Every structure is written in C-alpha cells, then in structure tokens.
Amino acid sequence: MIEFEKLRVVIGYEFLKHIRRRRLYVILALTLFTEVAVLILLPALQGGYPDNVMAMAAILTVGPALAAIGAVFFSGDAIAGEFESKTGYILFTNPVKRTTLVIGKYISSTAAVTLLITFGYSIVAISLLSIYGSIPIETLESYGMALLYGGSVISITFFFSALSKGGMGATVITLVFLMVISPIVDTVLMLTDTPHWFMLSTAGDSIATVYGGYELFIEGFVPLEHIDRLPFELENPDTSLTSLAMAIYLVTGFIFSIIFGNRRQLV
Amino acid sequence: MDEPIVIENLSKYYNHFLALDNLSLKVKQNENIGLLGPNGAGKSTTLKILCGLIRSSSGRVIINGQNVAEKPEQALSNIGAIVETPEFYPFLTPEETLKYLGRLRGMQTVTLKNRIVEVITLVGLEKWITVKIEKFSRGMKQRLALAQTLLHDPPILILDEPGLGLDPRGVVEFREILEDVGKDKTVFFASHQLTEVTQICSQVAVIDHGKLMVYSNIAELEKQYNSLENAYLELTGGVS
Structure with a gap:
C-alpha cells in the first residue's frame, strides 16, 4: 500500500475526529455569537451601522479571525495527545510513517x-x-488572508504539540505566543519604529486592514480625528509582506513539527 | 524465516540510566516465549524497541529479516502488538477503530469487514461493536487491543501484560485465545503472571536490571529449579 493511500485514510479519520468532538461546534457557536453581538451592539450603541460598507466588513472580520485562532483548540493535542493519552501505542505500531500521520x-x-x-x-x-x-471584493482577499493565518496558527500549534508533553500544554503555549508574546513584541517594535511585518499579530491584523487600513477599522467605532491623539503613527501592514510572514510561519512550523514528531519516542 | 525475532546486543539508556544491557535473543518460528522479570527489569523497554516505539542506544532488532530501526514500516507489517495499557480514540466505535487500523495496514474492504466480525467475536465484544469506546471499561479496551493485534493475522505477536485490567473470566478467555492463535504464530509475551506464561509459552527469558539472566525451555528450568517460580526468584535475586 503506497503511503499516499495511507495519508488519505489518516486524513479521513482525523477529520472524523474533529467532526465528532465538541470543540469544533463550540468554536462555530463562538464565531456566530461574536458576529451576532457585533450586528446587535453596533447599532444599539452607535445609533446605526457605519456608512461605509468597507468599515463594517472590517469590523465583522473579528468572527472569522476568532475562528482562525480557534484552530489552536483542536490542533493542540494533534501530536502531543498521541503520547499523553497513550493512543500512540496503538497507532504507532502500524506500518505507517510518522510523517504521513503528521501530514x-x-x-x-x-x-x-x-x-x-x-x-x-x-x-x-x-x-x-x-x-x-453589496459585498466588497476585498472580502475575498480578507478570506484568503484568514485562511493563510489559520494555516500558520495550525503550524505553530503543531510545532508546540510536537514538543509539549500534553495537548493542554501545547494549546496554552500557543495561545500565550499568539495572544501575549507576539502582540507585546509587535507593539514594542511599532513604538520604536522598527519593521514588524514578520510578527504574526501584524499578519493577523492584515485580515481586517485589507479593507482600507486601521483608520477604516477604527472609523466604525471612533471619530477619525481622535486617531491623531495616538502616541504613535498607525502604519498599515503591507499585505504582501504579511502574507510572506504567514507563509514562513506555516512552512517552518509544519516542517519542524514533522521533524520533532518523528524524533519523539513513546517512553 | 527460521528466527523471526532476532535481538542483537541491545542496550538502552534513559539519560544515564541503563535500562537494557547488551541483550541478545533469538526467537524461533512459532515459538511462544515469555519475557519475565521484576518491575523495571527492561521488559517494556525491550518490547517498545521491538515495535519501533523507542530507539535503542546500541544494538539492533530484526523482525522477519527487517531491521526495525532502518525499515520500521516493513518490520511492523509482520507484527501485532499490545504495549503497556493502550488507549483508543474515545469518539470512535470498535468497528471504526478496527476499520481505521485495517485500512492503514492495507487490508481490502471485504476482507477487512469479515475479519472485524471475526476478531470482535473472538474477544467477546460483538454487542459493543457500534458503541463509542468512551463508554468502555479497562477490560473492554484490553479486549479491543487484542482484537486489533489479531486483525491482520500477523505471524508475530508482541504482547505486554495483555491480561492487565481483565476480570478472572477475561483472563481465562484471553489465555485460551492466545493458546489457540499462538499455535501457528511466534509470540513474544511479557508478563508477571508465571501461571499464564507456563500455559501459553514453551520458552522463557528472564531479565533483570536490563540483563538476560536465562533463556531456556520452561520444562528444563522447572527440572533444574523445581519450579518456574523458584527459577524466577533465584535468577532475579529473590529468596527461593
């Protein structure tokens, strides 16, 4: 049996795992809840939706962005879980390459x-x-960026999953990296006027800024003249550079997760 | 293959701890061998290396002519294994689990379907075949572990305490199954239960502190030491 056939089998059963677990539906519900909250709260608190469709589209990207981050919750135990829950004792004694399993x-x-x-x-x-x-054409670009961001988040989660003892550890480390470390470093770089396109938080921002930059996003909430009071200049991410950054995270995270996943022993 | 399991000068360090010390063994075809030894003697480490779950620090293991470290997939295609207390994906049923594992082993759909029914019936889980494993007890999981071991009808069985978690009836049923299927297979069987080993195996290897103390026919050991228990106690430093 060629390895490609085994890969198809692994993909099928792993996807079945996602379908059967509650986490997928929890994240779906959270995405729906977030979007509904925006759609209800915005007119309730501001007296209506923004005039500009692009501003509204940018605000609504919060839901899909949350969905992309949600990837952490069902990828964290992808590799670590086989070791932690001892399912590896069954899976790894089959004639299938670890690389095939990780892919x-x-x-x-x-x-x-x-x-x-x-x-x-x-x-x-x-x-x-x-x-x-109407739907702005930029929504398609934002969708592409969100998919790329989701892919890079999965790669990073897989990387930590290959290194961590347990799935929960991998999930927490990835979330801390995404939600704490990356934004802090990103802000420091931005305040010191240092290039920060390679930070994953900047890359994540580009999901919304494709509609017209931070200004447009903020326009949905705050009058634009208030932006001048910010202690730093809002530099919009360059989509091509952030795409490159996400592609780098995606590829390197994926490769390293295969390397470390292969080296790991079921002691 | 005259000697389907060949272990040559196998050593394993966990950091600075020597778990296996230059272990060498050759198991003949259709021979059932019991691997005995106290806790921490290196039994599980040996079985894990045999199954490619961990790497040896030195030495090699050959399964049906294939070096496990160099060609793990080819070597693993010849074995069915239960190592430690395995777990299954709780969201799958036994049928789905066996279908998954059978397909990974390249079994054809019709053959696999029939074989699943056979092995599930053999281990007495036919009423639970479509129930999610999350509802299973330890003993039921152990039965399923045996079913997946036999699914592809491998020539070699590697079993680490397969009776663990089973009730007394389950232990007897397991022993009967192994006695039956073990007739035309090579069985490498680690256990603390001397009675179980005596009933299933013709040979035993006793290891202690990672070293092979003896590898002999059970009848000869019983003759030499009066009983297998005495042999075990003497060889592992106990009082007989």
Missing part, C-alpha cells in the same frame, strides 16, 4: 479550520448583503 493530521485540521473560517465569512457576506446590498 494527515495537519491537512484534516486545515480542513476543519477552513470550514470554520468559511462559516464566519458566510455570516459576513450575508450580513453585508442584508445591510448594504
């Missing part, structure tokens, strides 16, 4: 994240059509 798990996680992000963008599209009667 299969990665592809199925990517498929699940794609499902989540697509769900988020479907809500964005329906909402914009209902409110403004």
